[in-house]
Amino acid sequence: MDLFAALQAVVNGILTGALYALVGMAMALIFGVMRIVNFAHGAFLMLGMYAAYELFLHAGVNPYYGFPLVGLGMFVLGYSCYQGLLRPIHGRSDFMQILLTLGIGLALTDGVQLVFGADYHQINLPLLEKNLHFGSHITVNAPWLVSFAIALAAGGGLYFFVMHTMMGRAARAIAQNRNAAPLMGIHLHRVQAFCFGLGVAVAAVAGSLLLPVFYLYPGVGDQFTLKAFVMVVLGGMESIVGAALAGLVLGVVESLTSLYWGNEWALALDFVLFLLVLSLRPGGIFGSQRA
Amino acid sequence: MKRAHLLLGAAALVVSLLVPLVVQSDYILQVLFRIYLFAALGLAWNLVGGYAGQLSLGHAAYFGAGAYGLALFTRAGLPVWLALVLLIAVALLFALLIGGVSFRLRGPYFALATIAFAEVLHAAAKNLPRVTGGDVGVPVPALFASHVHRSFYFCAVLLTAAAAWATVAISRSRFGYQLMAIREDQDTALSVGIHAARTKLNALLVSSVFTALGGALYASLFLFIVPDQVLSIDLSNEIAIVAMLGGAGTVLGPLVGSAVLETAAELFKNEFQEAHLLIYGILLVVVVLFLPEGIVGGAAALLRRRGAKGGWRAASE
Numbered sequence: 001m002d003l004f005a006a007l008q009a010v011v012n013g014i015l016t017g018a019l020y021a022l023v024g025m026a027m028a029l030i031f032g033v034m035r036i037v038n039f040a041h042g043a044f045l046m047l048g049m050y051a052a053y054e055l056f057l058h059a060g061v062n063p064y065y066g067f068p069l070v071g072l073g074m075f076v077l078g079y080s081c082y083q084g085l086l087r088p089i090h091g092r093s094d095f096m097q098i099l100l101t102l103g104i105g106l107a108l109t110d111g112v113q114l115v116f117g118a119d120y121h122q123i124n125l126p127l128l129e130k131n132l133h134f135g136s137h138i139t140v141n142a143p144w145l146v147s148f149a150i151a152l153a154a155g156g157g158l159y160f161f162v163m164h165t166m167m168g169r170a171a172r173a174i175a176q177n178r179n180a181a182p183l184m185g186i187h188l189h190r191v192q193a194f195c196f197g198l199g200v201a202v203a204a205v206a207g208s209l210l211l212p213v214f215y216l217y218p219g220v221g222d223q224f225t226l227k228a229f230v231m232v233v234l235g236g237m238e239s240i241v242g243a244a245l246a247g248l249v250l251g252v253v254e255s256l257t258s259l260y261w262g263n264e265w266a267l268a269l270d271f272v273l274f275l276l277v278l279s280l281r282p283g284g285i286f287g288s289q290r291a
Numbered sequence: 292m293k294r295a296h297l298l299l300g301a302a303a304l305v306v307s308l309l310v311p312l313v314v315q316s317d318y319i320l321q322v323l324f325r326i327y328l329f330a331a332l333g334l335a336w337n338l339v340g341g342y343a344g345q346l347s348l349g350h351a352a353y354f355g356a357g358a359y360g361l362a363l364f365t366r367a368g369l370p371v372w373l374a375l376v377l378l379i380a381v382a383l384l385f386a387l388l389i390g391g392v393s394f395r396l397r398g399p400y401f402a403l404a405t406i407a408f409a410e411v412l413h414a415a416a417k418n419l420p421r422v423t424g425g426d427v428g429v430p431v432p433a434l435f436a437s438h439v440h441r442s443f444y445f446c447a448v449l450l451t452a453a454a455a456w457a458t459v460a461i462s463r464s465r466f467g468y469q470l471m472a473i474r475e476d477q478d479t480a481l482s483v484g485i486h487a488a489r490t491k492l493n494a495l496l497v498s499s500v501f502t503a504l505g506g507a508l509y510a511s512l513f514l515f516i517v518p519d520q521v522l523s524i525d526l527s528n529e530i531a532i533v534a535m536l537g538g539a540g541t542v543l544g545p546l547v548g549s550a551v552l553e554t555a556a557e558l559f560k561n562e563f564q565e566a567h568l569l570i571y572g573i574l575l576v577v578v579v580l581f582l583p584e585g586i587v588g589g590a591a592a593l594l595r596r597r598g599a600k601g602g603w604r605a606a607s608e
Contacts, residue, residue, distance in 0.1 A: 037399040088580060094398040095346045096579050099535060102348075102528065103575025110569035222524070226410070229403050268414030271407035278404060279392050 004137035017251020024231030026202035028243035040105035042221030048204025078200025327447035333533035333545025334454035335501035341539030344474025349405030355522035357506025382503035428517035538585025
């Protein structure tokens with residue numbers, strides 16, 4: 001009996017973890033590869049959730065079909081955000097970048113609160129009623145499977161982008177040496193803006209996928225900012241795959257924590273894990289080195 | 292020069308202490324209390340964030356230690372003075388632990404580690420109801436029985452004065468110059484024999500004491516505290532924003548920053564109830580893009596450009 005409860009928790013953890021992984025991979029691109037310390041990550045995810053919610057409410061678009069549209073819109077926002085706000089402070093310290101993105105995040109979160117109010121929202125899809133049974137003890141709510149599949153595809157796409165396209169190669173070249181890369185004909189700011197936009201878009205896609213299974217409120221993104229940093233550090237900075245694996249690990253660890261100690265400790269455990277890895281294995285669990 | 296500054300500071304202190312003779316409104320006194328409280332917190336943060344250049348986004352940990360320290364030690368039956376001594380000891384302990392781990396990390400990792408520590412404490416306060424009262428909160432004893440608002444205002448002014456005095460003393464000492472050397476270039480500082488980790492830790496220890504006292508003061512005014520109020524990320528952010536807005540690494544900066552931010556927040560709170568953090572976000576973006584040295588730093592640069600000498604800037608540089 002207890003074993004099945006644990007197994008169910010692991011299954012749930014993997015399903016949640018896939019969405020975490022998407023958030024973490026986006027952060028691995030922005031922070032791990034591009035070295036932009038993005039404290040507005042969760043705010044962008046939250047904005048994606050609200051966009052998907054508005055699409056559903058006013059146009060009747062199911063978030064599982066609407067996510068590419070949300071991603072596209074948020075890509076444009078992220079791209080402009082880099083060009084308009086982050087580019088002017090290029091070359092200044094991390095300190096300034098952190099404060100700037102913190103400010104962007106606060107402004108977005110409370111701007112949304114001003115426009116949409118602080119109420120909690122939830123959407124109703126017929127799919128939410130469907131449960132799939134595996135054996136007699138494991139039950140999976142259908143939307144989680146759908147979001148898992150989409151997250152897998154989106155994550156795979158992001159991996160392909162970073163490893164096998166010219167733009168992705170340019171991004172990795174910048175990560176290796178941001179002084180030499182421009183000398184090789186790489187347009188630094190164009191690549192950075194594109195990657196920042198892409199990362200923001202992927203975070204917003206994760207937001208759309210979270211919409212049917214999460215309560216929506218202006219502060220919903222905050223926890224994801226911190227979790228995303230935790231994943232990138234656990235995964236070993238530049239590794240997109242590492243961040244994805246860390247996302248799955250985080251999902252399972254949180255799920256098991258909730259089962260045995262209660263949900264409230266889940267986030268605290270993330271941070272304890274984070275501090276342990278930072279002090280004992282700064283290269284990450286899955287990574288080999290820190291550049 | 293130095294005597295002029297001393298006189299100016301003393302005059303400001305006397306004027307601040309005389310304010311309650313003119314201002315009778317409890318509401319205004321409470322707003323002024325908040326301005327001075329955050330000025331003191333900003334000054335404390337400034338030692339680490341401004342002079343040593345280490346971006347702490349977890350100062351709520353020390354604030355919470357002060358607030359919960361006062362509540363829990365007095366609940367255990369200890370007299371207030373002993374509770375104050377013990378809560379300072381707890382804050383110092385937290386600073387030792389947090390600094391010991393975090394100061395080995397640089398840049399964003401340091402900032403993230405400070406957030407992580409504060410969040411672990413936040414979760415602990417929420418989830419250990421038998422010790423901390425959990426989300427329900429815990430009552431705090433009143434430090435003053437009569438003339439409440441006036442007394443708290445005096446305390447906040449004195450705390451600010453003490454923090455400002457400590458900042459001036461440190462910024463002119465060997466210790467202060469070592470902190471600034473670390474901020475400018477840690478590797479060079481190390482190469483000339485500055486023990487960077489220990490120096491930064493000392494700054495954090497001083498900072499944590501003032502922050503904890505501020506937390507205790509705040510808690511006692513409100514008579515009741517919950518984790519989301521005294522251990523939240525928003526509080527850590529606010530402390531950092533006060534100092535950055537006014538001008539990190541200057542004595543006047545946190546004072547000006549607190550006056551501007553808290554006044555703006557108060558006005559905004561009446562206009563937009565729930566969304567008053569919007570003003571923090573916008574101010575933060577504006578400061579980073581257009582006023583990276585804060586209001587005081589920007590004004591000093593302007594004065595320099597006009598050919599006038601920004602005299603008070605000398606105290607901080």
